[in-house]
Amino acid sequence: MMLFAFTSSALVITLLVLSTRDTKASCLPCQPPSKRVNIARGASIPISRRGVWSPKITSPTLGTVWTGNENVRVTWNATSPPSDITNPNGKLVLGYVEDGSDNEHLQLDPPLAAGFDIRNGFVDFKVPQVEDRNDYIVVLFGDSGNRSPAFTIKSNPS
Numbered sequence: 001m002m003l004f005a006f007t008s009s010a011l012v013i014t015l016l017v018l019s020t021r022d023t024k025a026s027c028l029p030c031q032p033p034s035k036r037v038n039i040a041r042g043a044s045i046p047i048s049r050r051g052v053w054s055p056k057i058t059s060p061t062l063g064t065v066w067t068g069n070e071n072v073r074v075t076w077n078a079t080s081p082p083s084d085i086t087n088p089n090g091k092l093v094l095g096y097v098e099d100g101s102d103n104e105h106l107q108l109d110p111p112l113a114a115g116f117d118i119r120n121g122f123v124d125f126k127v128p129q130v131e132d133r134n135d136y137i138v139v140l141f142g143d144s145g146n147r148s149p150a151f152t153i154k155s156n157p158s
């Protein structure tokens with residue numbers, strides 16, 4: 001009986017490994033929900049555990065340019081949040097994605113913003129002083145999980 005339980009769970013694990021192994025396809029930026037995300041400082045959070053709701057981030061978009069120290073607003077489509085949200089407490093995190101890599105380099109601490117209600121559909125904050133890149137993303141956490149298209153942040157020359 002024990003042996004049976006052991007071998008069947010081993011089988012399940014093997015099947016899981018096999019079924020997730022080939023998801024690293026040529027389809028960035030689309031990501032299967034089971035995919036793990038590498039985080040710059042060693043942590044790893046599966047997208048599926050980011051939450052149950054994936055509101056579409058409507059700003060920033062592909063052409064967006066932010067400047068360090070500028071006040072900006074990130075928006076997402078909060079038209080119809082599910083009624084069973086258990087954690088409306090949002091957190092917005094900056095990251096970046098380089099071509100050919102799944103690593104989102106999420107800067108979890110400090111986040112861009114935290115403690116807002118994801119059902120509001122927006123959050124305002126000041127852009128941090130970060131290096132110039134044109135492959136930044138923002139990722140929304142809470143009972144939700146989604147990321148924006150890549151956009152640009154330029155440092156403030158002053």
Ligand SMILES: *[C@@H]1O[C@H](CO)[C@@H](O)[C@H](O)[C@H]1NC(C)=O
Nearest residue numbers: 056058076077078079080081
């Ligand atoms: C927002 O989401 C609702 C419900 O899912 C959808 O009907 C609507 O078209 C979306 N609006 C935008 C601007 O994406």
